Amino acid sequence: MSDLLAWLAALPLLGTGLWAWRRWHYPSFWLLAGYPVTALSVRASWRRVALGCGLTKKRQRWWFTTVPGAIASTGIVRVRRRFQRVAVDTKPFMWLPLPTRHGWHVTVWTLEGQTPSDYADAAERLAHSWGVHAVRVSSPRPGRVVLTATMRDPLITVDRLPSSPDLLKVTVGRLETGHPWIIDFRTVPHWLNAGATQSGKSNLANALLVGLAPQPVALVGIDLKGGVELTPYAPRLSALATCRSEAGRLLDDLVALMTDRMGLCRQASARDIWQLPPAIRPVPIVLLVDELAELYLMADKSEKDQIARTSTALLRVAQLGRAFGIYLFCCGQRIGSDLGPGVTALRAQCSGRICHRVNDPETATMTLGDLDPAALASARAIPAETPGVAIVAGQDGQWYRARSFHISEQVAEHAAHTYAHLTPSWEEITAHLPEPVTA
Numbered sequence: 134m135s136d137l138l139a140w141l142a143a144l145p146l147l148g149t150g151l152w153a154w155r156r157w158h159y160p161s162f163w164l165l166a167g168y169p170v171t172a173l174s175v176r177a178s179w180r181r182v183a184l185g186c187g188l189t190k191k192r193q194r195w196w197f198t199t200v201p202g203a204i205a206s207t208g209i210v211r212v213r214r215r216f217q218r219v220a221v222d223t224k225p226f227m228w229l230p231l232p233t234r235h236g237w238h239v240t241v242w243t244l245e246g247q248t249p250s251d252y253a254d255a256a257e258r259l260a261h262s263w264g265v266h267a268v269r270v271s272s273p274r275p276g277r278v279v280l281t282a283t284m285r286d287p288l289i290t291v292d293r294l295p296s297s298p299d300l301l302k303v304t305v306g307r308l309e310t311g312h313p314w315i316i317d318f319r320t321v322p323h324w325l326n327a328g329a330t331q332s333g334k335s336n337l338a339n340a341l342l343v344g345l346a347p348q349p350v351a352l353v354g355i356d357l358k359g360g361v362e363l364t365p366y367a368p369r370l371s372a373l374a375t376c377r378s379e380a381g382r383l384l385d386d387l388v389a390l391m392t393d394r395m396g397l398c399r400q401a402s403a404r405d406i407w408q409l410p411p412a413i414r415p416v417p418i419v420l421l422v423d424e425l426a427e428l429y430l431m432a433d434k435s436e437k438d439q440i441a442r443t444s445t446a447l448l449r450v451a452q453l454g455r456a457f458g459i460y461l462f463c464c465g466q467r468i469g470s471d472l473g474p475g476v477t478a479l480r481a482q483c484s485g486r487i488c489h490r491v492n493d494p495e496t497a498t499m500t501l502g503d504l505d506p507a508a509l510a511s512a513r514a515i516p517a518e519t520p521g522v523a524i525v526a527g528q529d530g531q532w533y534r535a536r537s538f539h540i541s542e543q544v545a546e547h548a549a550h551t552y553a554h555l556t557p558s559w560e561e562i563t564a565h566l567p568e569p570v571t572a
């Protein structure tokens with residue numbers, strides 16, 4: 134009796150200890166206490182969960198019973214003989230769940246006739262059945278799907294921006310998997326960054342600027358919000374266009390630079406500037422475009438030619454820029470086909486896609502359209518309370534939920550001033566062009 138009382142007295146202590154452990158060092162708590170219990174309960178509940186989520190298949194089995202009216206998994210089966218063929222719900226075979234930083238993942242062998250999309254369709258039901266934040270489905274090879282569960286949303290808070298030592302590669306945030314969210318211009322040269330107002334587009338551009346500012350790159354900007362977004366970063370910008378005519382001149386310069394770099398590469402028998410000897414390699418250029426739609430909006434017919442010129446120049450930069458070290462990062466609230474064929478053609482050249490919370494389904498479709506339809510649904514479900522959360526097309530062809538590090542304008546402005554001495558002047562960059570034009 135006294136033993137029982139001692140145990141009862143120890144229970145609150147144990148509970149408090151576990152609570153404190155979970156609070157102060159969640160990774161070790163999860164690995165040593167949370168994960169083993171979760172793995173066992175996931176394995177134990179798999180038959181019920183698979184049945185409830187419609188992932189089982191009926192199979193004929195010989196069923197042995199000594200009791201008439203025995204219970205098979207499908208319900209009550211009246212049994213007249215001891216052996217009988219009955220239809221039994223078969224669950225897909227599941228390996229042991231393995232821990233990840235924010236949850237667990239498990240490989241499941243699909244049943245005949247099943248495809249990964251059957252599991253993707255059931256992902257939300259699986260998440261609710263297991264009481265986890267989300268379940269994502271991937272398929273490493275035919276016949277296998279990997280279910281990745283995140284216990285709680287890892288994007289509620291994301292830590293600080295790490296430094297980005299690799300050229301043209303910036304860690305701008307964190308993916309829902311816990312991995313860094315990296316924008317690497319040398320792998321994916323051109324990006325579309327879409328989102329409604331206050332969704333976190335500028336914050337992401339700030340993170341990019343802070344990451345690129347210490348690197349030997351030229352940053353140039355087109356800010357058709359009259360320059361209000363990018364002017365504070367002017368010390369680290371080699372050129373800034375704040376109206377459409379300036380944008381036109383800047384894009385003409387970029388096209389001329391591209392042609393010049395083409396000649397340089399041809400002479401050196403190089404396929405791109407990265408094959409040139411470092412001594413003659415021209416500086417890479419990243420063009421930030423804020424409010425892309427403004428480049429395409431026409432108030433009256435007199436602007437038609439100017440828009441056509443700008444749009445063609447931007448498209449040429451997108452088509453040929455990668456090899457000649459010119460990269461694009463285009464932000465916009467609306468990237469719809471109603472803006473004209475120029476936007477649709479530009480979109481096709483931008484393989485980097487980021488979709489923050491959007492108001493109109495068309496922008497989500499334009500930004501993520503050729504990805505999984507589940508990505509569209511996920512983009513439209515981003516709540517307004519979590520600015521900076523976006524759907525990102527990864528370099529592995531998958532899509533992820535991600536959140537950028539919070540970078541205020543002040544931090545980005547500070548970085549622009551700190552690294553102002555690294556800014557190559559536009560005159561210097563364009564000096565050897567036939568007719569240098571300053572933006």
Ligand SMILES: Nc1ncnc2c1ncn2[C@@H]1O[C@H](COP(=O)(O)OP(=O)(O)OP(=O)(O)O)[C@@H](O)[C@H]1O
Nearest residue numbers: 329330331332333334335336520521536537538539
């Ligand atoms: N990753 C983030 N974490 C926390 N807060 C964020 C994050 N991203 C953005 N915010 C906050 O959300 C608000 C809106 O962000 P931001 O200005 O980047 O949106 P936007 O899409 O550029 O809006 P607009 O189109 O109106 O300029 C800001 O107050 C910003 O501080």
